[in-house]
Amino acid sequence: MSEAPQYGFDTLQVHAGARPDPATGARQTPIYQTTAYVFRDADHAAALFNLQEVGYIYSRLTNPTVSVLAERIATLEGGVGGICCSSGHAAQIMALFPLMGPGRNVVASTRLYGGTVTQFSQTIKRFGWSARFVDTDDLDAVRAAIDEDTRAIFCEAIANPGGYITDLDALAAIADAAGLPLIVDNTTATPYLCRPFDHGATLVVHSTTKYLTGNGTVTGGAVIDSGRFDWSASDRFPSLSAPEPAYHGLKFHETFGPLAYTFHSIAVGLRDLGMTMNPQAAHYTLMGIETLSLRMQRHVENAVRVASWLEAHPKVEAVTYAGLPSSPWHDRVARICPKGAGALFTFALKGGYEACVKLVDSVNLFSHVANLGDTRSLIIHSASTTHRQLTPEQQVAAGAAPNVVRLSIGIEDAADIIADLEQALAKV
Incomplete structure (x- = not known):
């Protein structure tokens, strides 16, 4: 059996995640403007709700147009999966949601978009989370900021506004030694200029509003998972490693392996937070990514x-x-x-x-x-x-x-x- 072809970036930005529409043969990904999806029968519905089968239930969770976009960005980033949501700010909260809890903190770069600094320094306090801002060029300061309640390190690949480039390899080494995920906002670089997973990052977030769409028409965000982090290596990430009460004790990492984070973000994050991207926005972004x-x-x-x-x-x-x-x-x-x-x-x-x-x-x-x-x-x-x-x-x-x-x-x-x-x- 021959191996699947390894396509280049320019090919993947046009084709990844997309296939001709099975119902009509439409070559461009249609805008599936629907709220809900008809189940084949009662058993099919039960299997979907119990996460025993992958499919479409309700567009707050998944939508075919949005799913193509998530797969395309994940492919370009070299990740295993991801979700798309309503904005870049929504993506940041979604990225932290499976990791954090009351009393937990994230170590964040001082070189971040101002809205992110405000979100991390003020808004997340309402969840009982906190952020510790450090100059990520001072690696000793990064190490010193980490404690037993730290759950992630967060930075931007190319920082907004100054265009500063973060030493991702150095931060990834610190995160790995501490048993923590490194989250990289890749909005200003895009996967064309930088692929954070190649430098040891765990998660990538995007404001798809920016370069990915490229035409200033719609807002959106994405969270992409590398699939490489061992969520069960410690008890720090119970949302992914411990039994989930809402799914009869299912353990996401044990059940879904490398796709645990992606499945949790859909089945719990989008289900309960509802930070959903609409299919028309996904369509505009898909067209933007083609170029x-x-x-x-x-x-x-x-x-x-x-x-x-x-x-x-x-x-x-x-x-x-x-x-x-x-x-x-x-x-x-x-x-x-x-x-x-x-x-x-x-x-x-x-x-x-x-x-x-x-x-x-x-x-x-x-x-x-x-x-x-x-x-x-x-x-x-x-x-x-x-x-x-x-x-x-x-x-x-x-x-x-x-x-x-x-x-x-x-x-x-x-x-x-x-x-x-x-x-x-x-x-x-």
């Missing part, structure tokens, strides 16, 4: 040109882009993100806060929006918007100081992007 590699190549190419131009501008104090040889994290690009350092970065203006505001108000081609990863070039002053809820110290630690502007470089002509920044900087 992911092509877009990311152009994003990176443009980002290098724009960052290099900004670095030489007399009104610019500094540029954070890791793709520049001057970046302190440039040596990580070849190892962590071999196809490029992404297209998200910040730059500091010598004129400070007021100069940043004037710049943002003077651009024409750039769109002033609270988003990233669009085909369009985007700009925002993080300190007064996305990171506004943070303290001044947290803003600086996250790379969003008051004199800093964040750019998400699109796929337009690079000369036009630079020309727009040039005319705006002339007014500062």
Whole structure:
């Protein structure tokens, strides 16, 4: 028997998870706009509800369109399975949900999207969880932050807003030594630029709203499992290793093996939290992923040109882009993100806060929006918007100081992007 072909990334981003519709032959994945699914008979229904058979029950749990998207992202990431949900923020809660409990904590990087810092520092307290923020370049600080109540380490592969690249191999080694999962937000890198599982990560989360969809039309999130973590190695993760009362004492890890986390996230997480992605959003994201590699190549190419131009501008104090040889994290690009350092970065203006505001108000081609990863070039002053809820110290630690502007470089002509920044900087 011949082995299945090993397809390349460009092929998988078009085909993974998708098959012609068995009912109609439709080649593009249909939008299954339905709430519920008809059971064959009473025994079929009972088997589905008892997790003895895989199938569709109710679209809060699974939907054929959304399932294709989950399988496609998992394939591109090199994972065994995953779930899609309503937003990137929902994905973060879903990622932590099977791991955490009252009194438990997560060790998190200080270099995170401002909304994530707020979610981890404030909102999760309502669940009795807590977060310990550390500079993940200080590996001793990471080790020191871990205690008997720690249940995960969390970071971003390419951090928002500054484009900082995390040393995933080093964090994975610490997590492995402590018997903990490493959760990596891969939103700004995408699996085209970085595959965290290749560096020892356990789980990957995405805001599919960004580069995966790529067109600024829908929100969504995903949690992908590597399938490699031993959830039964200790008693720290009872949701996965201990009997589940809602399923007559079923033990997810014992029963489902590498797919334990994925099945739990569907059968318990989506069942009870209901952070469900709708099928139309999944459809838009599937179409976006078909051109992911092509877009990311152009994003990176443009980002290098724009960052290099900004670095030489007399009104610019500094540029954070890791793709520049001057970046302190440039040596990580070849190892962590071999196809490029992404297209998200910040730059500091010598004129400070007021100069940043004037710049943002003077651009024409750039769109002033609270988003990233669009085909369009985007700009925002993080300190007064996305990171506004943070303290001044947290803003600086996250790379969003008051004199800093964040750019998400699109796929337009690079000369036009630079020309727009040039005319705006002339007014500062």
